[in-house]
Amino acid sequence: MAYNLLKGKRGIIFGALDENSIAWKTAERVHEEGGTFVLTNAPIAMRMGQIKELAAKTNSEIIPADATSEEDLQNLVSQSMEILGGKLDFVLHSIGMSVNVRKGRAYTDEKYDFTTKGWDVSALSFHKVMQTLFKADAMNEWGSIVALTYMAAQRTFPDYNDMADNKAYLESVARSFGYFFGKEKKVRVNTISQSPTPTTAGQGVKGFGGFINYAEKMSPLGNASAADCADYTISLFSDLTRKVTMQNLFHDGGFSNTGVSQEVIDEFSE
Numbered sequence: 675m676a677y678n679l680l681k682g683k684r685g686i687i688f689g690a691l692d693e694n695s696i697a698w699k700t701a702e703r704v705h706e707e708g709g710t711f712v713l714t715n716a717p718i719a720m721r722m723g724q725i726k727e728l729a730a731k732t733n734s735e736i737i738p739a740d741a742t743s744e745e746d747l748q749n750l751v752s753q754s755m756e757i758l759g760g761k762l763d764f765v766l767h768s769i770g771m772s773v774n775v776r777k778g779r780a781y782t783d784e785k786y787d788f789t790t791k792g793w794d795v796s797a798l799s800f801h802k803v804m805q806t807l808f809k810a811d812a813m814n815e816w817g818s819i820v821a822l823t824y825m826a827a828q829r830t831f832p833d834y835n836d837m838a839d840n841k842a843y844l845e846s847v848a849r850s851f852g853y854f855f856g857k858e859k860k861v862r863v864n865t866i867s868q869s870p871t872p873t874t875a876g877q878g879v880k881g882f883g884g885f886i887n888y889a890e891k892m893s894p895l896g897n898a899s900a901a902d903c904a905d906y907t908i909s910l911f912s913d914l915t916r917k918v919t920m921q922n923l924f925h926d927g928g929f930s931n932t933g934v935s936q937e938v939i940d941e942f943s944e
């Protein structure tokens with residue numbers, strides 16, 4: 675159901691790779707709610723992904739940008755304002771990648787240039803995006819910036835590897851930049867801590883199948899899907915959440931506050 679919650683609002687959506695992506699689902703929902711946006715992804719993802727299909731469906735333009743490149747980000751922000759006809763109201767950072775995970779390196783055997791690259795893409799890029807927006811004065815007052823994170827920032831999930839550290843950094847950047855964006859521009863900054871979700875990035879984590887089933891059984895409401903996450907993100911982009919900022923918001927069917935569920939007890943009972 676659509677409520678016209680984002681009518682007249684403009685933004686940038688990072689990270690739609692294919693129809694499973696959280697950013698893809700969010701772009702579809704923003705479009706349904708009347709928002710307009712520019713889609714962006716790393717130049718390499720343009721070749722692999724199906725982003726053109728999404729752009730056609732949502733009447734959006736695509737501007738390639740590597741989120742680690744300040745030059746690409748400056749170009750993205752200035753071009754987006756031109757295309758959309760003014761300053762921005764929302765930005766979604768839905769980006770994650772660990773080279774150590776990709777190359778099968780254990781947390782106890784990190785290759786540090788892989789670690790640095792993964793941190794730049796997954797965590798520092800959020801600072802770079804916000805610094806670019808801030809310096810260009812590209813956000814309208816009461817705008818909203820959201821990034822996606824995972825609970826491994828607070829609790830250990832061994833196979834999440836160095837992404838856990840990247841997410842902890844990302845969440846900290848949301849709080850730190852949220853202060854300045856709030857004070858100086860009345861813009862809110864939050865992270866959504868999402869359930870395990872079957873996407874390209876999610877499935878890259880070792881043992882994902884067992885893990886997503888475990889999370890499903892542990893969560894009183896079941897796992898939140900990518901579509902559920904899109905709905906939640908819409909609420910954070912809307913005018914209904916104007917005083918929510920500097921928060922890490924768990925969107926996980928209750929997983930994060932559940933000690934154990936009956937299903938998991940049953941699994942271990944004789």
Ligand SMILES: NC(=O)c1ccc[n+]([C@@H]2O[C@H](COP(=O)([O-])OP(=O)(O)OC[C@H]3O[C@@H](n4cnc5c(N)ncnc54)[C@H](O)[C@@H]3O)[C@@H](O)[C@H]2O)c1
Nearest residue numbers: 689691695696716719741769770822870871873874875876
């Ligand atoms: N899937 C899950 O289980 C899960 C759970 C919690 C949080 N998240 C987070 O959600 C976000 C979106 O991931 P997803 O699950 O939709 O997977 P996805 O693979 O569909 O999206 C990840 C995106 O990051 C983009 N990206 C990688 N390097 C980039 C760069 N240098 N510049 C710009 N973009 C780049 C990829 O091209 C891709 O579009 C990530 O931050 C991820 O960590 C995912």
